[in-house]
Amino acid sequence: MRSLKKDERVRIGVTLNGRKVAAEAEPRMLLSDFLRHALGATGTHVGCEHGICGACTVLIDGVATRSCLTLAVQVEGREVKTVESLAGANGALNPLQQAFRDNHALQCGFCTPGILMSFTDYLARNPHPSEAEIRDVLNGHLCRCTGYAGIVKAVKQVAKG
Amino acid sequence: MKPRPFDYLRPDTIEETVALLAEYGEDARVLAGGQSLVPMLNLRLIEADALIDISQIAALDVISDRGDKIEIGAAVTQNRLLAWPQLAEKLPLLAAALPHVGHFQARNRGTVCGSIAHADPSSELPLALALLGGEIVLKSKRGERVLAAQDFHKDMLTTARAGDELITSVRFPAGKGAGVAFREVARRHGDFAIIAVAAVAEDKHVRLGVGGMAGRPLVRRIAMNEAVAAIAAWADELEGYEDLHASAAMRRDLFRNLAPRVVEEAIRCAV
Ligand SMILES: Cc1cc2nc3c(=O)[nH]c(=O)nc-3n(C[C@H](O)[C@H](O)[C@H](O)COP(=O)(O)OP(=O)(O)OC[C@H]3O[C@@H](n4cnc5c(N)ncnc54)[C@H](O)[C@@H]3O)c2cc1C
Ligand code: FES
Ligand code: FES
Numbered sequence A: 001m002r003s004l005k006k007d008e009r010v011r012i013g014v015t016l017n018g019r020k021v022a023a024e025a026e027p028r029m030l031l032s033d034f035l036r037h038a039l040g041a042t043g044t045h046v047g048c049e050h051g052i053c054g055a056c057t058v059l060i061d062g063v064a065t066r067s068c069l070t071l072a073v074q075v076e077g078r079e080v081k082t083v084e085s086l087a088g089a090n091g092a093l094n095p096l097q098q099a100f101r102d103n104h105a106l107q108c109g110f111c112t113p114g115i116l117m118s119f120t121d122y123l124a125r126n127p128h129p130s131e132a133e134i135r136d137v138l139n140g141h142l143c144r145c146t147g148y149a150g151i152v153k154a155v156k157q158v159a160k161g
Numbered sequence B: 001m002k003p004r005p006f007d008y009l010r011p012d013t014i015e016e017t018v019a020l021l022a023e024y025g026e027d028a029r030v031l032a033g034g035q036s037l038v039p040m041l042n043l044r045l046i047e048a049d050a051l052i053d054i055s056q057i058a059a060l061d062v063i064s065d066r067g068d069k070i071e072i073g074a075a076v077t078q079n080r081l082l083a084w085p086q087l088a089e090k091l092p093l094l095a096a097a098l099p100h101v102g103h104f105q106a107r108n109r110g111t112v113c114g115s116i117a118h119a120d121p122s123s124e125l126p127l128a129l130a131l132l133g134g135e136i137v138l139k140s141k142r143g144e145r146v147l148a149a150q151d152f153h154k155d156m157l158t159t160a161r162a163g164d165e166l167i168t169s170v171r172f173p174a175g176k177g178a179g180v181a182f183r184e185v186a187r188r189h190g191d192f193a194i195i196a197v198a199a200v201a202e203d204k205h206v207r208l209g210v211g212g213m214a215g216r217p218l219v220r221r222i223a224m225n226e227a228v229a230a231i232a233a234w235a236d237e238l239e240g241y242e243d244l245h246a247s248a249a250m251r252r253d254l255f256r257n258l259a260p261r262v263v264e265e266a267i268r269c270a271v
Helices: A031-038 A095-102 A112-125 A131-138 A149-160 B014-027 B037-042 B078-082 B092-100 B112-118 B124-132 B224-237 B248-270
Strands: A002-004 A010-016 A019-025 A057-060 A063-066 A079-081 B007-010 B028-031 B050-053 B063-065 B069-073 B135-140 B143-148 B153-155 B166-173 B180-185 B195-201 B205-211 B218-223
Touching: A019 A031, A057 A112, A063 A112, A095 A112, A095 A149, A112 A131, A112 A149, A131 A149, B014 B028, B014 B050, B014 B135, B014 B166, B028 B037, B069 B112, B078 B092, B078 B112, B092 B124, B092 B180, B092 B195, B112 B124, B112 B166, B124 B166, B124 B180, B124 B195, B124 B205, B124 B218, B180 B248, B195 B248, B205 B224, B205 B248, B218 B224, B224 B248
Parallel strands: A010 A079, B007 B050, B028 B050
Antiparallel strands: A002 B007, A010 A019, A057 A063, A057 A079, B063 B069, B069 B166, B135 B143, B135 B166, B180 B195, B195 B205, B205 B218
16 A cells, blocks of 8 residues: 655656656645656646646556646556657657648647647547547647647548548 | 645555545545546645545456446546447446546546546436436445435535445446437536436336436436426426526526437437
């Protein structure tokens, strides 16, 4: 059994984007803050901190999850993937990222990391979704810039190919 | 924006969990998917002395087919149940209702039992459990008890669960025929429903359920050939309530208009 007192700071080890890393956290530290402030992985963005906006979405053991609704201690020993994992060597964009670029699926880019991680999980489960299914997953994200049309187009491009 | 400090406990077994609940009682909160609990902690709407994290207990991550009942353990997520191959055959009402529970990302973590424990009056799963006549299994150091859905859900966010009890599973009656329907009205898909309506067609009757009209889901059995009149009479009786999303009058109107369609759909699916 894992048992931590309120003010106890412990080292939390995780596999972040394929690398074993560790940093200190107290029980109440959210995974979103742990990633950004303790591990310096600032690609994951934080909007609402109550599960609505989707900006903070990461993969935990491959499953798209709100990092703002997860405690850092909960991912101890598990595998976390963030937007930093997507591009290849020398920053070459992966097909999903390239499709976002091709289809004007981002403007300010604040929402983009979370959306990319949601579809990374979803397309692995369902590689050829319908537009309705794409829109359904996109429901879990807020984008204040693009109006979503470009995002739907980008995901459709990847889903076809 | 951070939760207030709390102790964090991650037991490995049901027995350890029950022992911790006996020790902490009301001061602890069970942490399942965290999709309702952590937002409330982050917004400091509630505070807890300790969180008891049950999300990684393997013994609770089980869907079991018990013939006339399907038992769903407390660590089973909503998406795991949605992906269960027998869902449409065994629990057709849940196959219809689950896609309305939040969105993909919240269902990846949110549990079936957590939604029932949370008892939001407009949430889909408590409505489905009430309509099907399901049960909740509660465990504490004092023993185990099984409550019928209508005895468990008391009012808005209020249940019969005692502070030291763990919900280990919920049981949905299986295969009550294909004559089921579920619809809801929400501002956007994935939002909490303003009202949700579900129906199960029986021989000459329909069991009709509504969420979002009172502090808990309401269920009534009505005759098939008088359904429209029965719904209108029920709508007149219901008070509804007002919140940010809708007035009580709008809720009654939504029910009056939506329920006949849901009933019709359930009857159509039954034949
Ligand atoms: C953006 C967003 C949209 C949502 N939309 C909807 C929606 O449309 N419809 C809907 O129904 N829900 C919705 N939800 C809530 C979601 O369904 C939650 O998953 C669910 O209400 C709670 O389940 P959980 O496993 O996350 O429980 P938690 O958040 O971990 O716990 C909720 C409460 O139940 C208690 N609890 C949990 N499990 C147990 C147990 N086994 N024994 C005793 N007590 C327990 C906790 O202590 C806590 O008080 C939404 C959530 C988000 C973030
Ligand atoms: S910051 Fe997590 S969902 Fe908005
Ligand atoms: S691109 Fe600006 S919020 Fe989506």
